[in-house]
Amino acid sequence: MSPKTPNRKDTSGSEKTEPEAGKTKNGTAKNAAKNAAKNAAENAAKNAAEKTAAEKTAAEKTTAEKTAAEKTTAKKTTAKKTNEAVKKDAGSGAPAHPHDGNIPEMTTEEAVEIIGELDHLYPHTPAEKNFLKFDNPFQILIMTILSAQTTDATVNSIRGELFRTYPTPADLAGADVSDVERIIHPAGFFHAKAGHIMKTSERLCTAYGGEVPADMNELTTLSGVGRKTANIVLEHAFGITVGIAVDTHVGRLSKKLGFTENTDPVKAEKDLMALFPEEWWGEINYLLIRHGREVCQAKKPDCAHCAVREHCRDFMNRENYNRRKMFYTRATLPLIEYYKQSIHGEKKSMNILSGIIFGAVFGAIFGIVSYYINKKNKSRL
Structure with a gap:
């Protein structure tokens, strides 16, 4: 009998031969290595990207800080230069005003801009334009005559008894x-x-049948009635505008602002009428009175809070005068100091008499220069 062959499992079953098992193990190891290498590469790339982003952020931050530092330095430099320029201007007497010391002539455009600014500052209705309270043309005529050299409040206070009687x-x-x-x-x-x-009441009765005439020429024939009073009566009692009522406030502010150089009310009115378009004539009296009472008071004008001071010729003149005064004061300080030293014997080369003569000469020069500068500025108003 032939010997028995050992039993073998079918290779097609679930179990594999040893060579096949080894091959499988090698494939698994390769896959693991491949995955590990892939993960390592991804991690390295991710770390590199994060590092690059961090470096970029750091670079941007550094750049921003550098830019901010440069801006700060530039601002400081500019401020320093500005301060130096201001000091230089102050020392040299150079005016910092936009007009550069030369005061221009008032034009219609600028005058309308000024009045427009005041109109915006003091809004009002037509009924509010008159500061005197009245019921008819006769009352406003009599009250306007009484308002000369006194306040509107005082005239309003006597209105009741006067017209009741x-x-x-x-x-x-x-x-x-x-x-x-x-x-x-x-x-x-x-x-x-x-x-x-x-007398006015008597003439109204004899010449106009007890009525107030609505005419400039006829009104100015009445006792105590000039163009100012006639303009107010025509404007507020009849709604007729033929001129501009120039009272104390209007005349004073018109001269300060540079609308006119005339102090005579009639001449000042003509200047205003020539300067302003007719549509503004009826507003000027109210607006200048309001501004004169609230801001530009005669004794103490509040220039710091004036909305039109940059247009005001009086303000420009005072600014220029203050700059010239500062300039000449600084210019004379060495002379004064030298004179003091001569009196105390510290400067033997200059005696008291020569100091007086030198001071007189310098004072004369100062006076002449100031006179011609003021004359030049006034001629340009």
């Missing part, structure tokens, strides 16, 4: 003068004013 021109024309003087006494100049309003 004498409501018509005929009543006031036939009144007892002493009683009229008593009523209007707070308005001041009561003797003259009583005569004016009684």
Whole structure:
């Protein structure tokens, strides 16, 4: 009998031969190595990207800090240069005003810009334009005559008793003068004013049938009535604008701002009418009065809070004068010091007499230069 062959498992089954198992193990190891290499490469790339991003962020931060530092340095340099320029200007007497010391002539465009700014600053209705309270043309005529050399508030305070007692021109024309003087006494100049309003009332009765005429020429024939009073009556009682009422405030501010050089009300009115378009004539009185009462007061103008000071010729002149004064003061300091030293004997080469002569000469030069500079500035207003 032949010997028995050992039993073998079918190679097609689940179990494999030893060579095949080794091959499988080698494939698994290769795959693991490949995956490890891939993961390592990905990690390295990720780390490199993160490092690059960090370096980029650091570089951007450094650049930003450098730029900020440069800007700060530039600002400091600019500020330093500006301060040096200001000091230099102050020392040399060079004006920092945009007009550079030369005051230009007032033009219609600039004048309208000024009034437009005041119109924006003091909004008002037509009824608010008159500071005197009245019910008819006769009342506004009499009250405007009384308002000379006094305040509107004072005239408004005597209005009630005056027109309750004498409501018509005929009543006031036939009144007892002493009683009229008593009523209007707070308005001041009561003797003259009583005569004016009684004569005016009489002429209204005899020449105009007790009515107030709506004409400039006829109004100015009445006692105590000039162009200012006539303009106010026409504007507020009849809505007629033929001129500009120039009272104390209007005349003062018109000269300060540079609208006119004339102090005479009639001449100043002509200058204003030539300077401004007609549509502004009825607004100028109210706006300049408001500004004169609230900001540009006669005794103490509040230039620091004035909305139109950069246009104001008076403000420009005072600025230029202050700069010239500072310049000449600084220029004379060495001379004064030298003079003091000569008095105390520290400068033997210069005695008191020569110091006085030298000071007089320098003072004369200063006066002549200041005179011609002021004359030049005024000629340009």
